[in-house]
Amino acid sequence: VFTQCSTSGSINGTGEPSTGGGIVAACGDNVTISQCYSLASVNAAYAGGIAAVLDGGFEINNCYVRGTAAGTVYAGGLGAVLYNGTIRNSYSTARVSLPTKSEGAGGLAGLIDNVTVEASYWDAERSGIDSSPVGTAKTTEDMTYPMRRTAMKAGTSVRSGPPIQK
Numbered sequence: 763v764f765t766q767c768s769t770s771g772s773i774n775g776t777g778e779p780s781t782g783g784g785i786v787a788a789c790g791d792n793v794t795i796s797q798c799y800s801l802a803s804v805n806a807a808y809a810g811g812i813a814a815v816l817d818g819g820f821e822i823n824n825c826y827v828r829g830t831a832a833g834t835v836y837a838g839g840l841g842a843v844l845y846n847g848t849i850r851n852s853y854s855t856a857r858v859s860l861p862t863k864s865e866g867a868g869g870l871a872g873l874i875d876n877v878t879v880e881a882s883y884w885d886a887e888r889s890g891i892d893s894s895p896v897g898t899a900k901t902t903e904d905m906t907y908p909m910r911r912t913a914m915k916a917g918t919s920v921r922s923g924p925p926i927q928k
Contacts, residue, residue, distance in 0.1 A: 764795045770829070775806020779835060781814035781842075782806030784827060790818035795825060802829045809833035810841040810872075811856045820847030827854040834861060836872035838894070839884045844871050848878045849896065855885040855905060868894035 764785055775782030784800025786793070788808075793816060800811050808814040811827030827839055836842040839854025849870065860867045869884030869891045871877070879896040886892050886899035893899070 763793070764798055766796075767798045768800065770801040771803070773802045773804045773806075775804070775809065775814065779807035781808045783810045783813040783815075783841070784829060784831075785825075786813045786816075788815040789813065789820070790816070792819045794821045794823070796821070796823040797825065799826045800829050801827075803832070804830065805832045806842075807833060807835045808842040808872075809837045810843075811838070811854050812840045812852075813844075814841070815843045816841055816847060817843075817845040820844065822847070822849045822852050824850070825852040827856040830857040830859070832857075832859045833866070833872065836860075836866045838868045838871040838873075839889055839891075840870045840882075842872045844874045844877050846876045848880070849882045850880045851882065853883045853885075853905070855888050855902075858889045858891045867891050868896075869899055870894045870897035 769784050773782050781787040782804045784802045785798050809831040811831045831837045837858050839856040866872050869889050874895045882897045883900045885905045887902045
Protein backbone atom coordinates (compact mmCIF):
# COMPACT_ATOMS: atom_id res chain seq x y z
CA VAL A 763 0.00 0.00 0.00
CA PHE A 764 1.31 3.42 -0.99
CA THR A 765 -0.59 6.26 0.71
CA GLN A 766 -0.03 10.02 0.72
CA CYS A 767 3.32 9.85 -1.02
CA SER A 768 4.87 12.09 -3.64
CA THR A 769 7.86 12.36 -5.94
CA SER A 770 9.65 15.02 -7.95
CA GLY A 771 12.89 15.28 -9.87
CA SER A 772 14.09 12.69 -12.40
CA ILE A 773 13.36 8.97 -12.34
CA ASN A 774 15.27 6.81 -14.81
CA GLY A 775 14.14 3.22 -15.21
CA THR A 776 16.54 0.34 -14.75
CA GLY A 777 16.61 -3.23 -15.95
CA GLU A 778 16.12 -4.61 -19.43
CA PRO A 779 13.64 -3.56 -20.58
CA SER A 780 13.58 -0.69 -18.12
CA THR A 781 10.55 0.24 -16.03
CA GLY A 782 10.04 3.59 -14.36
CA GLY A 783 7.11 5.03 -12.42
CA GLY A 784 6.55 8.17 -10.41
CA ILE A 785 5.57 6.14 -7.34
CA VAL A 786 6.37 2.51 -8.20
CA ALA A 787 8.15 0.89 -11.16
CA ALA A 788 6.46 -2.54 -11.29
CA CYS A 789 4.24 -4.43 -8.90
CA GLY A 790 1.82 -7.33 -8.91
CA ASP A 791 -0.77 -8.86 -6.63
CA ASN A 792 -3.04 -6.41 -4.88
CA VAL A 793 -1.24 -3.08 -4.70
CA THR A 794 -3.11 0.08 -3.68
CA ILE A 795 -1.82 3.55 -4.51
CA SER A 796 -3.93 6.22 -2.83
CA GLN A 797 -3.69 10.01 -2.40
CA CYS A 798 -0.29 10.15 -4.11
CA TYR A 799 1.11 12.53 -6.68
CA SER A 800 4.14 12.82 -8.89
CA LEU A 801 5.81 15.87 -10.38
CA ALA A 802 8.71 13.75 -11.63
CA SER A 803 10.15 13.31 -15.11
CA VAL A 804 10.06 9.55 -15.73
CA ASN A 805 12.24 8.01 -18.47
CA ALA A 806 12.19 4.26 -19.23
CA ALA A 807 11.13 1.71 -21.83
CA TYR A 808 7.89 1.41 -19.82
CA ALA A 809 7.19 4.86 -18.30
CA GLY A 810 4.21 5.81 -16.17
CA GLY A 811 3.48 8.91 -14.14
CA ILE A 812 2.37 6.81 -11.16
CA ALA A 813 3.45 3.28 -12.15
CA ALA A 814 5.14 1.59 -15.09
CA VAL A 815 3.57 -1.88 -14.80
CA LEU A 816 0.79 -3.02 -12.44
CA ASP A 817 -0.71 -6.50 -12.63
CA GLY A 818 -2.73 -8.77 -10.43
CA GLY A 819 -5.33 -6.55 -8.79
CA PHE A 820 -4.38 -2.91 -8.36
CA GLU A 821 -6.17 0.26 -7.26
CA ILE A 822 -5.13 3.82 -8.06
CA ASN A 823 -7.31 6.21 -6.03
CA ASN A 824 -7.24 10.02 -5.76
CA CYS A 825 -3.85 10.41 -7.45
CA TYR A 826 -2.48 12.93 -9.91
CA VAL A 827 0.54 13.47 -12.13
CA ARG A 828 2.00 16.74 -13.38
CA GLY A 829 5.43 15.61 -14.59
CA THR A 830 6.41 13.71 -17.74
CA ALA A 831 6.33 10.09 -18.86
CA ALA A 832 8.80 9.41 -21.68
CA GLY A 833 8.84 5.79 -22.80
CA THR A 834 10.34 3.82 -25.65
CA VAL A 835 7.84 0.91 -25.61
CA TYR A 836 4.79 2.08 -23.59
CA ALA A 837 4.00 5.35 -21.82
CA GLY A 838 0.99 6.67 -19.93
CA GLY A 839 0.08 9.62 -17.76
CA LEU A 840 -0.78 7.34 -14.83
CA GLY A 841 0.55 3.98 -15.99
CA ALA A 842 2.38 2.44 -18.93
CA VAL A 843 0.93 -1.09 -18.70
CA LEU A 844 -2.00 -1.81 -16.39
CA TYR A 845 -3.77 -5.17 -15.95
CA ASN A 846 -6.66 -6.23 -13.73
CA GLY A 847 -7.44 -3.20 -11.61
CA THR A 848 -9.29 0.03 -10.96
CA ILE A 849 -8.50 3.73 -11.39
CA ARG A 850 -10.73 6.15 -9.45
CA ASN A 851 -10.83 9.94 -9.13
CA SER A 852 -7.39 10.45 -10.64
CA TYR A 853 -5.94 12.66 -13.33
CA SER A 854 -2.84 13.44 -15.34
CA THR A 855 -1.52 16.61 -16.91
CA ALA A 856 1.78 14.87 -17.67
CA ARG A 857 3.54 15.26 -21.00
CA VAL A 858 3.49 11.72 -22.47
CA SER A 859 5.83 10.66 -25.24
CA LEU A 860 7.25 7.79 -27.27
CA PRO A 861 9.92 8.12 -29.99
CA THR A 862 7.11 7.82 -32.56
CA LYS A 863 3.43 8.30 -31.83
CA SER A 864 1.86 4.88 -31.67
CA GLU A 865 -0.74 2.82 -29.88
CA GLY A 866 1.71 2.43 -27.00
CA ALA A 867 1.13 5.94 -25.62
CA GLY A 868 -2.00 7.02 -23.77
CA GLY A 869 -3.18 10.03 -21.81
CA LEU A 870 -3.91 7.87 -18.75
CA ALA A 871 -2.46 4.50 -19.79
CA GLY A 872 -0.46 3.06 -22.65
CA LEU A 873 -1.79 -0.50 -22.56
CA ILE A 874 -4.61 -1.94 -20.43
CA ASP A 875 -6.51 -5.15 -19.92
CA ASN A 876 -9.46 -5.61 -17.56
CA VAL A 877 -9.22 -2.12 -16.04
CA THR A 878 -12.22 -0.21 -14.66
CA VAL A 879 -12.03 3.59 -14.62
CA GLU A 880 -14.23 6.00 -12.68
CA ALA A 881 -14.03 9.81 -12.85
CA SER A 882 -10.48 9.95 -14.21
CA TYR A 883 -9.12 12.38 -16.79
CA TRP A 884 -6.09 13.58 -18.68
CA ASP A 885 -5.16 16.91 -20.25
CA ALA A 886 -5.09 16.10 -23.97
CA GLU A 887 -3.46 19.43 -24.89
CA ARG A 888 -0.63 19.39 -22.38
CA SER A 889 0.02 15.66 -22.70
CA GLY A 890 0.34 15.81 -26.47
CA ILE A 891 -1.78 12.64 -26.58
CA ASP A 892 -5.35 12.78 -27.83
CA SER A 893 -6.29 9.19 -27.02
CA SER A 894 -6.06 6.61 -24.27
CA PRO A 895 -7.55 3.16 -23.86
CA VAL A 896 -9.20 4.44 -20.65
CA GLY A 897 -10.26 7.75 -19.09
CA THR A 898 -11.67 10.97 -20.49
CA ALA A 899 -9.73 13.59 -22.45
CA LYS A 900 -10.14 17.19 -21.28
CA THR A 901 -8.77 20.51 -22.52
CA THR A 902 -6.28 22.41 -20.39
CA GLU A 903 -8.98 24.97 -19.63
CA ASP A 904 -11.42 22.26 -18.53
CA MET A 905 -8.74 20.72 -16.33
CA THR A 906 -7.76 24.02 -14.71
CA TYR A 907 -10.43 26.65 -14.27
CA PRO A 908 -13.61 24.74 -13.35
CA MET A 909 -11.59 22.55 -11.00
CA ARG A 910 -10.03 25.57 -9.30
CA ARG A 911 -13.44 27.26 -8.84
CA THR A 912 -14.89 24.04 -7.41
CA ALA A 913 -11.93 23.71 -5.04
CA MET A 914 -12.30 27.28 -3.84
CA LYS A 915 -16.00 26.73 -3.09
CA ALA A 916 -15.16 23.56 -1.16
CA GLY A 917 -12.36 25.30 0.74
CA THR A 918 -9.65 23.01 -0.61
CA SER A 919 -6.77 23.44 -3.00
CA VAL A 920 -6.30 21.70 -6.33
CA ARG A 921 -2.57 21.67 -5.60
CA SER A 922 -2.72 20.07 -2.19
CA GLY A 923 -6.00 18.20 -2.28
CA PRO A 924 -7.10 15.10 -4.10
CA PRO A 925 -8.41 15.42 -7.66
CA ILE A 926 -11.68 17.27 -7.92
CA GLN A 927 -14.28 16.33 -10.49
CA LYS A 928 -15.86 18.93 -12.71
